[in-house]
Amino acid sequence: MDLKFDPNNPRFEYITDIEGANKALDVLEKASIIGVDVEGTGLDPHLEKLLLVQIGTEDTSYLFDPRALDLGKLERLKNLLENPKIIKLTHNGKFDYKFIKVQTGISMTNIYDTMLTEAILTAGVGRRLHSLQVLTQDYAQFVLKKDTRESFQSYTGPITDEQKSYSALDTLVLFPIFEGQTPKLKKEGMVNVAKLEFASTLVVGDMEIRGVHIDSDKWKQILKDLAKKRDEIAKNFQEMIRTYYRNGNQTDLFGAPVDAINMNSTTQLLDLFNNKLALDMPSTGAEILKTVNHPVAQVLAEYRGYEKLISAFGETLLAQVNRKTGRLHPDFMQMGTATGRFSCKDPNLQQIPRNSEEAPFRTCFTPEPGYKLVTADYSSIEMRILADLSGDEKMIDAFLNDLDMHSYTAALMFNKEYNKDFKKQYPDLRQAAKSIGFGLMYGMGPVGLAAQLKIEPKLAEEYMNLFFKSYPSVKGFLDRLSKDAVRNGWSSTPSGRKRWYTFPEKTDPEYRKKISSIERQAKNHPIQGTNADAMKYALVFLNERLRKENVDGSIVLTVHDEIVSEIRADQAEDWAKIQSEEMVRAGALFVKKVPVISEAFVSDVWEH
DNA sequence: AGAGGTGGTG
């Protein structure tokens, strides 16, 4: 690899005035590909300060100092970064996009992201984090020092020579990585997948910048109510088990009884169940507790229900409300999974409990005054994908005729007549059909199905056979997916999104177990991954419509098959129609044999 | 610090 720069002495221009900026732009405007990176005093674009915006060609990096120059006012710079014809090489461009947009108002377009590219080129195998350091070693064969990065943390002084060199390298090194990655993208047929990811980045950036509003007072009240119930149950529990412990009658300084054990410790719980109560339990999980015929187990299960909610969705979530915006700005990772789905963290808003009477957490997510939430989700999208990809005529017919899928399946399987009251007439049969339908998409076998339905494995196997007889193409389709994956070492969605597998040694004692696991993953990947593809297209389409139609609002959440946006009240109803239409249009890119359905509604709280 | 257990979401 011939580098166009010297890693030990990179060329850069440090720009603090208009003349310097114009000279740099004279060069940059002639390039078709530029590298972009930013340095800030921290990670939060709302709270921290931009210290440098580096924009470079393959041999020189231009370091714009936003403390010396109002970058948002530099019309030529804005036009450069917003020019859709010029490719901006980035590494984790979402970060740079957000900082630049929040602090200068400039909205970068046409991003190429080396981190995302590496993620799609290695999905399922290898590292989950693709740092610039590692990619530099892989593609440019030198060691990128990273110790200077920390020097920007909370930094207020003038930019040092060392900081300049370091910052310059961060744009220069993007070029050899880009050169090394793009042939791989072509070879793997993943250019369009990459383009989809890059387009999604801007949507995710906007979504994270906007964040989502949460009613903290209401949230706290829910927690308070839950804690009261939990504490009462905990007290009962300690009471019940006191006699088994030597410290059972001890009291603290104020005369309150001391807890016999820590209810959150599985070690201590297992000791209680197995040694004191002689129950012989393998674990203390909910499934086991249900089967244990002892009041202590039931009380523990009840306690767990509350303790889970309080600990996982408690004050730590509220503590993440941004002090500047007053909203939550979670981190959506567009390649957070091996299948192409998003993951979400800090906080993970994709795992907020569904609303219940006791814990209506989602109702605490509300729009700003004057706005509405518009929620839309795909209707049984993964089943529709299965129908489409397998090409099963019966399953396709069921969706074409808009039947209740699981009822229809049960009717076919058990030779009953389908009608719209089927769900009421044969709830158990419908449930069995539903479990098989979902289970198959996860590669489940008879034993798993038996456990789920609490029936004998033998009967479960009969049920599965009935399912496959009802939908003759499905079994062959799924078996082909697992066979192909084991033969090729990867599976693929119709869009070309791949997932690779690492195979065990033949001598591995868990060889068969690991192969089975790969087979299940390979059955699921094209289905889940196609869902992910559709969602990403939908997000891109929706952001385009927001801009084109001049809608006052933004997408605020995405939860696998659901999109939530926050829209000015008078525009919300019209937007709801657009939102479901665009989701359908995106889904229809992949699902062509059956209809794609998305229903949207307008509300004042997040409800599902 | 990292692993294992548990349980929330789609």
Add this chain to the structure above:
DNA sequence: CATGCACCACCTCT
């Protein structure tokens, strides 16, 4: 032969 996909948060224990 082994027996359900994809995640993240919190807790305890080492």
